[in-house]
Amino acid sequence: MALTKIRLGDYITPSTINNRDLKYKKELIEGVTNGGVFSAPKGNPLDVDLKPYKIVNNGAFVYNPSRLDLGSIAYRTEGLCIVSHLYIVFYLNEAGKKIIDPAWLFIYFRRKEFYREVTFRNFGSQRPEFNFYDMSDIFIPLPSISIQKKYVDIYKSMIANQQSYERGLEDLKLVCDGYIEDLRRKMLCKKIGPYLIEGNQQNDMGLTADSVRGLTTSKEVISTKADMAGVSLDNYKVVKPGQIAYVPDTSRRGGKISLGFNNTMESFLVSSISTVFGTNHELLLPDYLMLFLTRTEFDRYARFNSWGSARETFDWNEMCNVQIPIPDISIQKAIADIYHVYITRKRISEQLKAQIKDICPILIRGSLEEGDSNAKAKKL
Secondary structure (H helix, E strand, O other), rough: OOOEEEEEOOOOOEOOEEEEOOOOOOHEEEEOOOOOOOOOOOOOOOOOOOOOOOEEEOOOOOEEOOOOOOOEEEEOOOOOOOOOOOOOOEEEEHHHHOOHHHHHHHHHHHOHHHHHHHHHHOOOOOOOOOHHHHHOOEEEOOOHHHHHHHHHHHHHHHHHHHHHHHHHHHHHHHHHHHHHHHHHHHHOOOOHHHEEEEEEEEEOOOOHHHHHEEEOOOOOOEEOOOOOOOOOOOEEEEEOOOOEEEEOOOOOOOOOOOOEOOOOOEEEOOOOEEEEEOOOOOOOOHHHHHHOOOHHHHHHHHHHHOOOOOOOEEEEEEEEHHHEEOOOOHHHHHHHHHHHHHHHHHOOOHHHHHHHHHHHHHHHHHHHHHHHHHHHHHHO
C-alpha cells in the first residue's frame, strides 16, 4: 500500500462530554504537561467548579490549545480522568480506527516538526490557540497500519524499558526513606549547625556564564534560564564540589524551597542571593544530609519556619537549627551509597525519556520511508 495523504479531520471526532452531574471528584483531575504525559495538578482545587470539566476515557487525545506548540498533548491509556474545559479532547472515529494506529499518531504529534507546523499555522494570532478545527485541517502522510504497528512496537519497548527504571527508582527511594525513619526512631536528633561550614566565596576564579546554574524546587541543579548577556558575575557565589546551595526566599514557590547539591568534580556559580554551605566530612556527609533536605517534610519545615512580610525567607540561622539523626560516618556512607545509586538511575531514566522523545521523528520517518519503498517495489 502506497502512502496515503489524509486530512486528519475526516478521521477524528471531538468530545465535549463534561462532568455536569458531578459524578467524578477532584481526585480524577489531570493536566497535560509539555512532556506529553498526564499529571495531577500541583495546586489543591478545593473551590473549583467541576461541572464543566471534560471526561476523558482510554483512547482519547487531549491537548492544551494554547500550549500545543510546546508539546502539551497526551494520549490516554490509564483509565478515566477529567480535564479542564479549556482542553481539546478527541478520539479516532470508526473510519480512523481502520487505518490509523493511535499510538503511531501520538508519535507523529510528539515531533518538533509538528510543533513547528502548529506555530506556523498560528502565526500572527494575538492569542495563538490551536483549536479542533485547526487540528482537523492537518494533512498527514500515512503508511499502512501494519507498518505503523511495527514502529509502534519499537516505541512501546523503549517506554517499557524506561518504566522499568522508574519502578526501580521507587524501590530505592523506599529503602532510603526506610533507613531514615528507622534512624529517627532509634537516635536523638541533633542540630546540623555545628556540622555546617558556610561558603561565601565570590567569583574570584574567573568562572564564565557557562558555569552559572539555577536551583529548582525539585532539588536539582540546572543550567540557568536567565539571559546572562552583559551581566557581571563578580558577586556570584562559587559552589564547590560537595557543597549545597539554596535560595532563602520561599515565597511563591509552591510551598517548596529551591535547593541543589554539587555532586560533580567542577565548581559552578549561583546568584548572590543564594546561601552556600558545605559540611565537616568527618562528622556529616553532604550526600547523607541531602537525603533529608530532599524530603517533602523538609519543604514543609522550611516553609513553616520562613519569616518576613512581603518576602518570607528561610535564613541561615533557621537552616542551622534543622535537626536530624547523625549516626556514625560509616552508617552515613552506607545510606549515601544507596542514594548515589538512586541518583544515577534517576539520571538514566531522564536520559531514556529524552531518547524516547528524540526517537519519535526517526520512527515516523522510518515508517514513511518503508511505506513509500514498499509501494515502489510493488510497481516494479
